[in-house]
Amino acid sequence: MKTDFGHIVIGAGISGLGSAHFSARRGIQTLVLEQSARVGGCLNSCRFPGAGDFWAEAGSHSCFNSYGILLEILHELDLLDHLVEKQRLSYSLYRDGNRRSVFSALHPLELAIALPRLPFTRKQGRSVAEYYSTVLGRRNYRDLFAPAFSAVICQPAGDFPVIRSSAVRPFSITSRSLASASNTGFSWQ
Numbered sequence: 001m002k003t004d005f006g007h008i009v010i011g012a013g014i015s016g017l018g019s020a021h022f023s024a025r026r027g028i029q030t031l032v033l034e035q036s037a038r039v040g041g042c043l044n045s046c047r048f049p050g051a052g053d054f055w056a057e058a059g060s061h062s063c064f065n066s067y068g069i070l071l072e073i074l075h076e077l078d079l080l081d082h083l084v085e086k087q088r089l090s091y092s093l094y095r096d097g098n099r100r101s102v103f104s105a106l107h108p109l110e111l112a113i114a115l116p117r118l119p120f121t122r123k124q125g126r127s128v129a130e131y132y133s134t135v136l137g138r139r140n141y142r143d144l145f146a147p148a149f150s151a152v153i154c155q156p157a158g159d160f161p162v163i164r165s166s167a168v169r170p171f172s173i174t175s176r177s178l179a180s181a182s183n184t185g186f187s188w189q
Helices: 014-025 068-076 108-120 128-136 138-153 175-181
Strands: 007-010 030-033 045-047 055-057 092-095 098-101
Touching: 007 014, 014 030, 014 068, 108 128, 108 138, 128 138
Parallel strands: 007 030
Antiparallel strands: 045 055, 092 098
8 A cells, every 4th residue: 555645635525525636636646534434524415215316415515606616626527417406495394293384483473573673783793593583583583593594504503603695506515426526536545
């Protein structure tokens, strides 16, 4: 086994793969170390046996416009066709063992009272919970928006600072596309 590498990357998540790609592209002998049996880090596409062609991205990642470097890499490797275009689908809630309409968790009167605060409420210095509880109502945040925000980042979102983002999410990145991208240019351990 070769032991002389100019660049050693620990972790084959999205950042590690990007780093390895650019060093290998420059001709630097690169080694990627990954403890898991698969690449992708938090990106993890799961298929469900017996459910037809149903799959889910367990990492809830989308390819924002800010992932320009990732798109550049996929373009260079001629892998853009592995991206799955994000479909516009309706949302539903899963509560108490049942699938329900999003509106079942909405408190309309509270929303009507809180929503006029939206243009006058500053985001600066506020957490996600503070801001959205103010502009949507505390129960609306608790029952509907907090679980949705937490699902997107795969952890409780309430204490995160509010960040204004208008990024478009045109594609979902799947671990399947990262596995294809990882088959070129560097060694694996």
